[in-house]
Amino acid sequence: MNRPYNFSAGPAAMPQEVLTEAAAEMLDWHGSGMSVMEMSHRGKEFIAIYEQAQLDLRELLAVPDNFKVLFMQGGGLAENAIVPLNISRSGSADFVVTGSWSQKSQQEARKYCSVNIAASNELDGRTSLPDPASWQLTRGASYVHICSNETIDGVEYQTLPDLRALGSDAALVVDCSSHVASRPLDWSCVGLAFAGAQKNLGPAGLTLVVVREDLLGHALAVCPSAFNYKTVADNQSMFNTPPTYAIYIAGLVFQWLKRQGGIPAMEARNQAKAALLYDAIDNSQLYVNKVAPDCRSRMNVPFFLRDEGLNDAFLTGARDHGLLQLKGHKSVGGMRASIYNAMPIEGVQALVNYLHEFEKRRS
Ligand SMILES: *Cc1c(COP(=O)(O)O)cnc(C)c1O
Numbered sequence: 003m004n005r006p007y008n009f010s011a012g013p014a015a016m017p018q019e020v021l022t023e024a025a026a027e028m029l030d031w032h033g034s035g036m037s038v039m040e041m042s043h044r045g046k047e048f049i050a051i052y053e054q055a056q057l058d059l060r061e062l063l064a065v066p067d068n069f070k071v072l073f074m075q076g077g078g079l080a081e082n083a084i085v086p087l088n089i090s091r092s093g094s095a096d097f098v099v100t101g102s103w104s105q106k107s108q109q110e111a112r113k114y115c116s117v118n119i120a121a122s123n124e125l126d127g128r129t130s131l132p133d134p135a136s137w138q139l140t141r142g143a144s145y146v147h148i149c150s151n152e153t154i155d156g157v158e159y160q161t162l163p164d165l166r167a168l169g170s171d172a173a174l175v176v177d178c179s180s181h182v183a184s185r186p187l188d189w190s191c192v193g194l195a196f197a198g199a200q201k202n203l204g205p206a207g208l209t210l211v212v213v214r215e216d217l218l219g220h221a222l223a224v225c226p227s228a229f230n231y232k233t234v235a236d237n238q239s240m241f242n243t244p245p246t247y248a249i250y251i252a253g254l255v256f257q258w259l260k261r262q263g264g265i266p267a268m269e270a271r272n273q274a275k276a277a278l279l280y281d282a283i284d285n286s287q288l289y290v291n292k293v294a295p296d297c298r299s300r301m302n303v304p305f306f307l308r309d310e311g312l313n314d315a316f317l318t319g320a321r322d323h324g325l326l327q328l329k330g331h332k333s334v335g336g337m338r339a340s341i342y343n344a345m346p347i348e349g350v351q352a353l354v355n356y357l358h359e360f361e362k363r364r365s
Pocket residue numbers: 012076077078079080103149151152153177178179180198201
């Protein structure tokens with residue numbers, strides 16, 4: 003079946019193979035006589051699905067043994083509260099604000115601990131990343147929060163900062179919601195990483211948390227039990243009912259990623275896709291992306307038409323060409339093409355062809 007190419011920022015396009023598999027197994031999973039969404043989370047069928055998903059994710063992301071992998075609910079925004087509820091025991095945390103998401107994170111954390119803005123790219127219009135050597139870190143802060151890919155602003159860290167090299171023993175907290183599994187992740191720099199599943203891992207409703215064991219067990223007294231990382235870890239993510247169907251679909255995505263050659267293969271593809279699209283934008287007279295080339299996101303490519311009066315015509319034409327959900331986030335306007343793992347290079351090529359064609363028609 004030929005479906006349109008879907009550039010949604012999230013919930014986002016899924017690998018078609020995964021949707022086909024899920025459809026085939028919808029009424030009867032592996033001869034169990036049940037749909038996965040009808041299974042007890044404590045039954046042997048679902049436990050097998052859960053354990054395979056855990057193993058596959060650990061293998062794909064090369065998660066070291068001293069980290070726990072938690073499948074939670076609440077999404078990325080809930081983690082903005084759940085993180086300080088669990089790991090702000092010194093009473094303070096540092097934030098590097100590089101776009102809309104890290105801005106929201108620091109705002110929410112203020113309810114639970116004292117917040118210091120260690121660096122910001124606000125003055126240059128969210129188009130660059132402040133050099134870690136310039137960050138104003140607070141002595142004794144429990145953690146330093148970054149958003150490693152700003153989904154709305156299209157700014158991405160190409161390497162993670164090493165806090166120890168900056169003289170800090172705080173834990174690095176990474177909101178990697180919109181680029182997890184698109185490239186390898188250097189765990190030696192990380193204390194905790196979290197991601198809502200709906201960009202690159204599966205359906206909305208599942209939140210991935212990968213947390214270093216020494217950070218567990220220090221939650222604030224008011225932390226809800228269902229959101230206490232230690233409680234969740236001690237119960238294999240089944241303290242309460244986990245989002246079972248979303249875990250199952252994410253598990254199918256992990257298997258798909260392994261068949262594609264794993265994360266290094268995805269990274270190479272993602273590099274090629276992003277280069278194709280940025281080149282088309284940079285070489286045009288009509289489209290513009292203002293982010294500094296060394297921190298442009300490979301996953302989320304925001305761009306503007308120099309004549310904003312053409313926006314509606316551009317989007318209507320795109321839909322007619324089978325290119326969906328290209329409208330930019332309401333807070334910044336313009337356009338945004340999200341090209342996560344599930345977007346094939348053919349989809350990016352189709353978009354690039356359309357960009358050329360639309361520009362030629364107007365000149
Ligand atoms: C999408 C996104 C979130 C999302 O949060 P939800 O609570 O799942 O809506 C958080 N952080 C980033 C960087 C995102 O892209």
